[in-house]
Structures are given as structure tokens and as C-alpha cells.
Amino acid sequence: MSDHKHHIMPLKVYVSVFACLLVLTVVTVWVSLFDFGKLNMWIAMFVASIKAGLVAMYFMQLKYDNRLYLYILLAGFAFLALLLGVTVFDISTRVMQSSTL
Amino acid sequence: MAHDSQVSYLKYGNQTGLWSWLTTLDHKKIGIMYFISIFIFFFIGGMFALLMRLELLHPEPLFSADQYNQMMTYHGAIMTFMVIIPGVPAFLGNFLLPLMIGAKDVAFPRVNLMSWYCLMIGAAISFATIFFGGVDTGWTFYTPYSLETSGNTIMMVLGAFVMGFSSILTGVNFIVTIHRLRAPGMGFFQMPLMVWALYSTAIIQVVATPVLAITLLLLALEKVFGVGIFDPKLGGDPVLFQHYFWFYSHPAVYIMILPSMGIISELITTFSRKIIFGYRAIVYSTFGIASVSFFVWGHHMFVSGQSYWTGWIFSLLTMLVGVPTAIKAFNWVATMYRGSISFKAPMLFAFGYLFLFSIGGITGIYLAVIPIDVHFHDTYFVVAHFHYVMVGGTLLALTGGLYYWFPKMFGKICSELGSQISFFLIFVGFNVTFFPQFVLGHMGMPRRYHTYLPEFETLNIISTVGSWMIASGFFVTLGVVIYALLKGPKSGDNPWGGTTLEWKTSSPPPHENFETIPTVTGGPYEYGS
Amino acid sequence: MSMAVDHLNGEALHHFPDAHTEFEASKLGIWLFLCTEILMFGGLFVAYFIFHGLYPEAFVEGAKYTDWKLGAANTVVLLFSSLTIALAVHFLQKDNIKAAAVNLAITFGCAALFMLIKGIEYSHKIHEGLLPGRWFSHAKEAQELPTYFAIYFTTTGIHGLHVLIGMALIIWVFIRTIRGGFNSRYYTAVEGVALYWHLVDLVWIFLFPLLYLV
Numbered sequence: 036m037s038d039h040k041h042h043i044m045p046l047k048v049y050v051s052v053f054a055c056l057l058v059l060t061v062v063t064v065w066v067s068l069f070d071f072g073k074l075n076m077w078i079a080m081f082v083a084s085i086k087a088g089l090v091a092m093y094f095m096q097l098k099y100d101n102r103l104y105l106y107i108l109l110a111g112f113a114f115l116a117l118l119l120g121v122t123v124f125d126i127s128t129r130v131m132q133s134s135t136l
Numbered sequence: 137m138a139h140d141s142q143v144s145y146l147k148y149g150n151q152t153g154l155w156s157w158l159t160t161l162d163h164k165k166i167g168i169m170y171f172i173s174i175f176i177f178f179f180i181g182g183m184f185a186l187l188m189r190l191e192l193l194h195p196e197p198l199f200s201a202d203q204y205n206q207m208m209t210y211h212g213a214i215m216t217f218m219v220i221i222p223g224v225p226a227f228l229g230n231f232l233l234p235l236m237i238g239a240k241d242v243a244f245p246r247v248n249l250m251s252w253y254c255l256m257i258g259a260a261i262s263f264a265t266i267f268f269g270g271v272d273t274g275w276t277f278y279t280p281y282s283l284e285t286s287g288n289t290i291m292m293v294l295g296a297f298v299m300g301f302s303s304i305l306t307g308v309n310f311i312v313t314i315h316r317l318r319a320p321g322m323g324f325f326q327m328p329l330m331v332w333a334l335y336s337t338a339i340i341q342v343v344a345t346p347v348l349a350i351t352l353l354l355l356a357l358e359k360v361f362g363v364g365i366f367d368p369k370l371g372g373d374p375v376l377f378q379h380y381f382w383f384y385s386h387p388a389v390y391i392m393i394l395p396s397m398g399i400i401s402e403l404i405t406t407f408s409r410k411i412i413f414g415y416r417a418i419v420y421s422t423f424g425i426a427s428v429s430f431f432v433w434g435h436h437m438f439v440s441g442q443s444y445w446t447g448w449i450f451s452l453l454t455m456l457v458g459v460p461t462a463i464k465a466f467n468w469v470a471t472m473y474r475g476s477i478s479f480k481a482p483m484l485f486a487f488g489y490l491f492l493f494s495i496g497g498i499t500g501i502y503l504a505v506i507p508i509d510v511h512f513h514d515t516y517f518v519v520a521h522f523h524y525v526m527v528g529g530t531l532l533a534l535t536g537g538l539y540y541w542f543p544k545m546f547g548k549i550c551s552e553l554g555s556q557i558s559f560f561l562i563f564v565g566f567n568v569t570f571f572p573q574f575v576l577g578h579m580g581m582p583r584r585y586h587t588y589l590p591e592f593e594t595l596n597i598i599s600t601v602g603s604w605m606i607a608s609g610f611f612v613t614l615g616v617v618i619y620a621l622l623k624g625p626k627s628g629d630n631p632w633g634g635t636t637l638e639w640k641t642s643s644p645p646p647h648e649n650f651e652t653i654p655t656v657t658g659g660p661y662e663y664g665s
Numbered sequence: 666m667s668m669a670v671d672h673l674n675g676e677a678l679h680h681f682p683d684a685h686t687e688f689e690a691s692k693l694g695i696w697l698f699l700c701t702e703i704l705m706f707g708g709l710f711v712a713y714f715i716f717h718g719l720y721p722e723a724f725v726e727g728a729k730y731t732d733w734k735l736g737a738a739n740t741v742v743l744l745f746s747s748l749t750i751a752l753a754v755h756f757l758q759k760d761n762i763k764a765a766a767v768n769l770a771i772t773f774g775c776a777a778l779f780m781l782i783k784g785i786e787y788s789h790k791i792h793e794g795l796l797p798g799r800w801f802s803h804a805k806e807a808q809e810l811p812t813y814f815a816i817y818f819t820t821t822g823i824h825g826l827h828v829l830i831g832m833a834l835i836i837w838v839f840i841r842t843i844r845g846g847f848n849s850r851y852y853t854a855v856e857g858v859a860l861y862w863h864l865v866d867l868v869w870i871f872l873f874p875l876l877y878l879v
Contacts, residue, residue, distance in 0.1 A: 043758045053748040060740050064733065067878035076717070079874035086870050090744075094751040095863045101689065103315070104696045111703035112345050117430060119711045121446065122379045125434075126715060128443035240680040243690045308697045316690040317680070346701040351706030354819070362799035363815030365712055370798065371809045376715065380708065646678075 041097035052093045059086045144547065148647040161245035162647065166252055167231030168545065171538075172220055173256060174227055175614075181214035182607060183551075189569075189603040192596050197587050205272035212275030212399075213292065217299045220261050220526055221388060225341075226251070226306055227332045228537050231545060233310060234408030235638035236328050238319025238656065239474060240648045241606035243312035247305050254302035262285035262295030274584060276385070277352075279366040279377040283359050290359055293352040300345045302351075303391070308339030310334055319637070321656035325419070328636045328660040329412065332419050333398025336426040340387045340394075344430070348384035351377070375441050382433035390429040393528060394422060396533035400486050403536055404468050406634045407483035408475025411661040414467040421460035421467075428457045438509045447506055454504035461497055465490065480632070481555030485536025488563045492528025496521055499574065514584070517577025520570045527606075528566055535562070535613060542620065543627030547644045550624065558609050565605025572599045636660050669710045682722040688853055695857045699864050702827075706868050709820045715877060716816060718736040720809040727813030728877060730795055732786065736877035739782050740869060745777030747866040750835070753842075764844060765855070769839040772862070776832045785827055790814070817876055824872060827865050834858045 063082050071078060092098040097105045145164045146152070157165055179578050191198050199207070230248065234241050257419050264663070265271050269288035273281055282289045314335050318327070327335075345369070357363055364370030366377040405412045412418065434442060434450035468490065477483070499521040503509050512518055535558070543549045572595040577583075581592045588596065630639040636659075641650050669675050674682070681687040687739060717724045753768035796803035797815035805811075838855045841847065 044755065046752075046755065049748060049751055049755065053744065056744045057741065060737065060744065064737055064878065065876055067733075067874065076714075076875075076879050079879055080871070083871045083874055089865050090747060090863055090867055090870070094747050095860055100692075104692065107696045107700050108703070109701040110343065110536070111707070114430065115704060115707035115710070116709070118347065118379075119381050119714060121434070122376065122711060122715060123718065125375070125379065125442045125446040126373070126718070128445045129441070242680075244694060245680070247694075304701055308694050308701075311697055312690050312693045315693060316686055342697050342701055343704060346704035347708050353823075354708070354712065357815075357819060361796045361797045361815065363819070364809065364812040365815065371720065371812055373715070373719075376712075380711075553846045590719070623817075653682075 044093065044096070044099070048093060052089050056086055056089060059089075083100070137213060137469065139266070141391070142642070142646055142651070144642075144644040145647045146644055155208075159249075161241070161249060162229050163234055163242045163245065163248060164545070164645065164649075166229055166248050167229075169252055170222060170226040170230060170255070173252075173259075174223055175261065177214055177218035179610075181211055181219055182610065184208075184211035184214065186603055186607060189600040191586055192588070193600045194594055194597075195587050195590055199586065201586045204273060205274075205584070206270045208584055209271045209274055212265070213262060213271070213296070215526075216264070216275055216388075217296055218255070220392045220530055221303060222255060222306075223392070223530060224399065224537070225310070225337055225391070226255070226302070227333060228399065228534070228541060229307070229310065229337075232541065233331065233334055234317070234640055235405060235544075235641065235645060235649055236316060236331050236636055237314065237322060238637050238650065238654050239317035240650070240653070242309050242441075242487035244309050248309055249306040251302045251309070254298055254305065258295045258297070258299030258302065260295075261298060262292055265291045265295070276381060277355060277377075278381075279355070279358070280368060281371075281375045282355065283367050290356045292358055297352045300349050303341045304345045307338035307345070310338040311342065311536055314338075319653050319656055325416070325466050326656055326659055328398075329401035329418055329422075330395075330398035330636075332422055333395050333401070334420045337391050339396045340391050340426055340429065344384045344387040344391075347380060348388075351380040351384065369533075375437065378437050378440050379433070379442075382436045383430075386433035386436065387426075387429045389525070390425060392530050394425065396489070396530040397422070399463075399533040399537040399540075400468060400489055401487040402634075402636065403482050403533075403540060404471050405661045405663075406540075406632050407478050407480060407486070408472045409478075409633065409663050410471055411659070411663060412467070413470035414463075415659070415661075418464055418467050421463045424460035426456060426499060428453065429617050432457060435504055437508070438506050439513050442498070451504055451506050455501055458497065458501050465494060481552060481559055482536045482540035482548070482632075484556060484559045484563075485532050485539070488559065489529060489532045489536070492524055492532065492563075492566065496524025496526075496528055499524065511530060512577055514582055515577035516573040516581045516583055519583050520573035520577060523566075523570045523573075527570075532562070535559075538613075538617070540632065541638075542617070543631050544638055544645070545644045546621060547626055547642075548620045549627035549631055550620045554619070558612040558616060560610030561605055561612060563609075565602050565607075565609055567602070569599050569602030569606060572596075572602075601661035635662055672853075673846075673848050675850050682851070688767055688851075691853045691857060692860075695860050699860060702864055706820075706823070709816075709823065710871065710875075713816050713820065716809075716812055716877075717879075720807065723807035723809040723813045724879070726805070726807045726810055727817065728879065730790065730793075730876045731817070733877045735782055736784055736873050738872060739779050741875045742779050742782070743777050743869050746772045746779075746807060747863055749775065750862050754855055754859050757842075757847050757855055758849050760849045762845070762847070765847075766842045769835055769842060769855075773832060773835045773839065775834065779828060780825065780832075783821065783828075794807065820872060822878070824865070824868055825868045827868070829856070831862050831865050834861065 040088060059082060063079065066078055091108060145162055157169060160166060188207050188211060191204055226430060267287045268291060269286065271287045271289055271292045273285055273287065277289060278295065314331060354365055358366050362370060364372045366372045366374055368374055401412060401418060432450055432454040434446055435454045438447050503512060503521060505517065537549050539555050576592055576595050579592065581588050627643055629643045637654060640654065670678055675684050676688040677684040679743050749768040751774040753765045756765035756768065795814055797818050801811035801814060819839050835858060840856065
């Protein structure tokens with residue numbers, strides 16, 4: 036009967052997203068050549084997040100699909116952030132006690 | 137054919153042999169298979185408990201410390217992974233969910249069957265460890281001991297890993313079923329509270345269990361490769377293991393309790409013949425509990441060596457979880473007020489639940505207070521606390537739910553007298569077993585020890601006698617169920633007068649649940665005047 | 666016992682009211698499964714971040730033993746394979762079965778290439794004794810270098826396992842495609858495999874800089 040009113044992404048959108056991903060990969064490598072000290076990892080993750088966002092929004096069609104799927108993806112990352120945040124917080128706030136012997 | 141749809145699911149297609157059960161895609165039959173396997177696991181885990189209580193009858197040991205450590209490990213692992221976590225969702229949930237929302241089956245019937253096989257295979261692997269070295273780490277597998285012990289930790293965590301998939305797949309199935317297969321006219325806020333409970337539980341199952349999976353995998357890799365993630369001798373952090381482990385295992389206890397709260401909502405409204413008080417409040421509280429459950433895991437770790445600040449935050453958040461829980465309890469009591477209460481066996485279990493779960497929950501808040509926990513951690517106080525919530529809570533609800541939905545599942549009704557006797561034995565036996573353990577913990581008796589100081593003996597004797605009462609109570613349940621199946625009277629379609637959708641089809645239901653899918657026009661608990 | 670359902674002509678499995686609901690149900694199920702994968706892989710990333718924080722010298726030294734050119738090549742290969750599998754779905758939506766099949770085959774080829782490059786990297790490390798934990802037998806400056814390799818092998822190993830599983834899934838839908846099992850009205854399995862494959866790509870997008878560049 037009625038087909039799913041499914042958004043069919045035009046071919047050129049796929050190809051241009053791919054081109055962006057390639058560019059961003061180059062950026063990832065290029066940016067790692069500079070030393071920003073503690074920020075190195077944050078910058079690398081930031082660029083990776085943009086690439087991931089493009090893959091999720093366009094290749095995985097999240098931009099045009101039921102919002103619920105996007106929330107599910109974000110929920111996964113949110114809980115991950117919780118686990119990471121708390122364990123890093125714990126380790127970094129422990130007070131090391133040296134032996135009194 | 138129209139006539140075929142009237143045939144009970146138990147006799148559908150003339151298929152009644154074992155093979156037809158093992159290859160069924162019918163959620164009702166899968167639910168029954170879970171019922172049988174879970175109750176078998178319960179009796180095995182219970183046997184280990186009886187052995188433990190026998191050991192603790194007197195300070196003079198009957199078994200060696202190593203043997204006791206293995207018994208307590210198996211008791212914990214079996215009850216946690218094979219009984220209480222799957223207990224309500226996989227048995228009652230599987231059977232009831234499609235019926236309660238007016239669907240013909242769950243979204244993914246084959247995945248549903250696969251979930252059952254995951255539980256069985258995982259259980260088989262776990263039981264096999266008894267013959268391949270045994271496990272003595274406690275069900276929590278704390279490092280570094282779990283790395284150093286000669287026991288077969290690897291095989292046991294593999295078993296738990298496989299059982300975890302059962303939980304995840306059930307969770308995925310239920311979420312999709314609830315989102316996509318509700319009958320016309322049933323919006324989210326027309327769903328029974330049991331369905332809301334299963335929904336929030338399923339979310340926890342999906343989000344938390346994968347972390348357990350990776351934790352167990354890392355533990356196994358650490359044991360094989362000595363990777364140095366948890367082992368302090370290799371630069372690792374044993375407290376990190378506890379963070380990983382409890383990130384799942386604390387939400388897991390809410391997987392255990394939330395569905396039981398759904399059962400209680402159903403029992404109280406039916407046996408008060410009154411619409412539930414504060415439907416939306418219960419819904420929001422359910423999600424409140426599910427959400428907060430992810431933020432409190434460190435309360436298992438107050439004395440582990442985690443930082444002071446971390447402990448402080450976890451303590452505060454843990455106390456928060458009492459609020460939505462209390463809201464539910466008040467709503468249940470308010471439902472009964474001016475209701476027409478009938479004291480049938482399922483309702484007795486609901487009363488027992490209110491009493492026992494309240495004690496369990498409140499003692500949990502005690503433990504949230506760090507200075508108190510420093511004294512009580514690893515004592516029998518904690519053991520009493522979690523048995524009050526898991527047994528006094530979940531297990532009582534599960535048994536009450538069994539008696540309540542038994543007619544729906546089999547078209548027969550359990551002996552009212554037998555059911556009530558089982559209640560009294562279980563309820564009284566439970567208190568005799570576990571209330572002394574609060575006192576023992578307060579006096580300082582440590583848990584997971586195979587012996588104790590002489591001044592603890594009297595209370596331990598009382599506790600052990602209580603364990604025999606609980607056991608007899610559950611044997612009565614077994615007898616009642618078997619008798620009802622073989623010789624029990626027919627129940628009629630709706631013996632209790634329930635108003636939710638599952639009671640609007642025959643007992644037992646036909647293969648596809650409803651002759652025609654109903655269109656829902658009102659709320660789930662509309663009792664006439 | 667299942668009666669054959671004519672999905673290609675818009676029929677749905679008996680317990681779904683219509684084909685659209687069945688499709689959206691399957692999609693929801695896949696996304697929930699992907700959520701579990703994020704949390705599972707995520708646990709590994711947590712281990713990475715914690716030990717990177719505790720032993721930064723070990724990670725800096727360890728990254729020297731990874732060849733960023735091979736890592737970058739693998740990144741490009743996976744990104745390209747993501748493109749081709751998305752195109753495969755696109756062509757099925759347009760009833761162009763041949764193009765879809767070709768793209769699935771290319772995706773498979775990319776996956777195989779990824780495993781080949783990974784194999785080269787692994788064999789080099791094994792040869793040099795750069796192994797996890799107590800199997801480590803190379804010279805080292807940082808005391809905890811074996812921990813770095815434990816994390817390296819665990820994360821890339823589990824990722825590689827997912828690539829292998831993906832390859833099996835791609836072959837499965839490829840065979841069904843060339844046998845005419847899908848059309849624009851029904852391509853659920855391909856959509857599901859594609860989403861899974863994109864996740865495998867997503868994990869690598871984060872893994873590459875963490876293991877090779879930082």
C-alpha cells in the first residue's frame with residue numbers, strides 16, 4: 036500500500052559529504068603536527084566529532100529520519116560521558132597518602 | 137479461520153511437543169519457558185543459600201572457608217543473573233506486554249527466542265564452572281583477587297557475558313514493541329503502569345548492560361594477558377574495576393525492582409477495585425528512579441579508596457532516589473483508601489511488598505550516609521538491606537504476580553488456601569531470616585565469612601530457622617502451581633475483575649492474543665462505581 | 666514455522682499492522698543496538714582516557730610505534746566504504762539493483778583492505794614483541810608501555826572483530842541483493858547492515874587520532 040515517505044538523499048550530497056570527510060581527515064593529521072599541550076586530545080576529539088556528526092547526519096540519515104533515533108544516539112554518548120566524567124573526576128581528586136613507615 | 141483463533145495458544149496448531157516449545161516464536165510460550173527455567177535456577181540458588189545458612193547455624197564450621205566462598209559466589213551469581221534480573225521482565229513481561237498493549241506479539245519474535253537461548257547457554261556455562269575449578273570471588277568479581285584466584289573466573293564471566301545479551305535483547309524488543317505496536321487509541325498515557333515499568337526497565341537494560349559486557353571482557357583479558365588495567369602490580373587501578381562494575385550493577389538493581397513496582401500497581405488497583413491514584417505521578421517517578429539510578433553507583437564504593445569528593449556526590453544523589461520511590465508508595469496507599477479491598481492471595485503479597493520494600497528502601501537511605509556506611513559496609517546490615525528489597529520486594533511481587541496472572545496463562549486458578557499459606561510462610565520466614573541480620577550487622581558481624589564470633593550465635597540460629605520457613609513457603613508455591621496445572625478448577629476469563637487489556641481476551645488467550653485487535657477508548661483502570 | 670511473506674510487494678510480517686510499521690520497528694531496533702555498541706566501545710575509550718591521563722609518557726612513546734600513514738590510509742578506506750554502503754541503500758531506494766550490488770561489493774573490498782592493512786600492522790608489532798601486558802618483550806623507556814599496547818590491541822582488536830562481523834553481514838545482504846531479494850519497497854536488512862557499518866566507521870574515526878596521532 037503506501038510506501039514509507041522516505042527521504043531519498045541525492046547522490047551529490049553523499050559525494051560532497053565524503054569530500055568533506057576527506058578534507059577533515061587531512062585536517063586531523065595536520066593539526067596533530069602542532070603541540071597544543073593539554074589541548075591536543077581535545078582538539079583531535081573535536082575534529083573527530085565533526086566527522087562523526089557528518090557520518091551520522093548524512094550517511095546514517097539522522098537529519099531526515101524520526102528524531103527518536105538521534106536521541107538514542109545522543110543518549111549513548113551522554114551516558115558514556117557520565118562514566119568517563121565520574122571516573123576521571125574520581126582519579127584526579129584522590130589524595131595520595133604516602134606511607135608513614 | 138475464525139474458529140482457529142479461539143484455540144488456546146497452548147494447543148495452537150496441535151503442537152504440544154517439546155520441540156514445538158523450543159522452537160516457538162510465541163511470546164506467551166517463551167514467557168512460560170522463562171518461568172520454568174527461572175524457577176529451576178531459583179531453587180538451585182536457594183539450595184546454595186540453605187547450605188550457607190546451615191554453615192552459619194553455629195560458629196563451628198561445617199565446610200571449609202574455600203567451600204563457603206564458592207557457595208556464596210554461586211548463590212549470588214545465580215540469583216542475580218539468572219533469577220532476579222530476568223525474573224519479572226522475561227517471564228511476566230514477555231507473556232503480558234503484547235496482551236496489555238493490544239498487540240499480537242513482540243516486535244522481534246525470533247530475537248525473543250534467541251534471548252531465552254542466551255540465558256540458557258550463559259547459565260550452562262556458569263554452572264559448568266562448578267566442575268571446572270569453581271569460583272570463589274563473590275558475584276562481584278572484585279580485582280585483584282579475581283585475577284589471582286585459581287578459580288575459573290574467566291568461564292564464569294563468559295557465562296555472565298552471554299546472559300547479558302539475553303537482557304539487552306529483551307530490552308530492545310520491549311522498547312520497540314511499546315513504541316510501534318500499541319493498539320489504535322492507546323497513547324503512551326493510556327498504557328497500564330506495568331507497561332511503563334517494563335519500558336523504563338528496558339531502557340536501563342539497553343544502556344547499562346553493555347558496560348558490564350566490556351567490564352567482564354576486560355577482566356578476562358586482564359587475567360589472560362596481564363594487561364595492567366585493574367591489577368595494581370602492573371600499574372592498573374582496582375577501584376576502576378569497581379567503577380566499571382557498579383556503573384552497570386547499580387542500575388541493574390533497578391532492573392530488578394522497577395518491574396516489580398509495575399506488578400504492585402496492577403495488583404493494588406485490581407484488588408481495591410479503584411482507579412490508581414496519581415497515574416502520571418507514578419509514571420514520572422518511574423522514570424525518575426530509572427534516571428537517578430545511573431548517578432549513584434559509587435555508593436557501593438564509599439570505603440574502596442575512591443576520592444572523598446566522589447563519595448560526597450554519590451551520597452547526595454543516592455538520597456535523592458528515595459523521593460520518587462516514596463511518591464509511588466504514597467500513591468499505592470492512596471489508591472487503597474476508600475477502595476473496595478479484597479484480601480486474595482495476590483493482594484496479600486502486595487501488602488507484604490509495601491511493608492518489606494519500605495524497610496529495605498529506608499535502610500538503603502541509611503547506607504547512603506557515608507559515616508554510617510563506613511560502619512555497615514561489608515556487614516550483615518547490607519545483606520539484610522538488599523534481601524529486603526530483592527526478596528521482600530521483587531520476589532514477593534513476582535510470586536503475587538504469578539498467582540494473579542496464572543489464570544490468564546493457563547486458564548486455571550491456584551488454590552486460594554494454598555496460596556495464602558505460601559504467603560504466610562514466605563512473609564514470616566523472610567522476616568525471621570533477615571531482620572536479625574540488621575542487628576547482626578549493627579553488632580559488627582562481617583559478610584562473606586564462613587564463621588563468626590560466639591556472641592552472634594543466637595541471632596544466626598534464628599536466621600537459619602527462618603531460611604527453612606522461606607524454603608517451605610516456596611515449596612508450597614511449587615505444590616500449589618503443579619496441583620493447579622494438573623487438577624485445578626478452570627478460572628474463567630477474568631476471575632479477578634481486572635480492567636486492563638489482557639483481561640479482555642480469553643484465558644488462556646488464543647495464539648494471536650485477540651480475535652480482533654481492540655481499539656482503546658479510555659484509560660487502563662476504569663472501574664465502574 | 667513461518668509462512669513466506671511477500672515483502673517485495675508491500676506485505677508485512679503477521680504481527681505488524683503494515684510494512685511501514687515493520688520497517689520503522691526494525692530501524693528502531695537497530696538504533697537501540699547501536700546505542701549498546703556505543704556504550705560497549707565507550708568503555709574501552711574510558712580505559713584509554715584514564716590511562717593516557719595516568720601515564721602520558723607511555724602513550725607518547727607508544728604512538729611512535731604506530732605508523733600514521735597506515736592509520737590514515739585505513740581511515741580513508743573506511744570512510745570510502747561508508748560512502749559506498751550508503752550508496753548501495755540509495756540505489757535500492759531507486760530500484761537500481763545492479764548499482765546497489767556493485768556498491769556492496771566495493772564496501773566488502775574496502776573492509777578486506779582495512780583488515781589487510783591492520784594485519785600488516787599487527788604482524789610487525791608481534792614480530793617486534795610489542796605486545797600487551799606481561800607478553801611485552803621490547804625495549805622501553807616508559808615503565809607502563811605494555812599498558813599502552815594492551816589498550817592498543819584491545820581497542821583495535823575488538824574493532825577488527827566488528828569489521829569481520831560486518832564483512833559477513835555485507836556478504837549476506839549482497840547475496841540476497843543479487844538474488845532479487847530487495848527492491849525500493851523492501852530493503853530493511855541492507856539499511857540495518859549499513860547502519861551497523863557506519864558505526865564501525867564512527868568508532869575508527871575516534872580511534873585513529875587517539876592511537877596514531879596524539
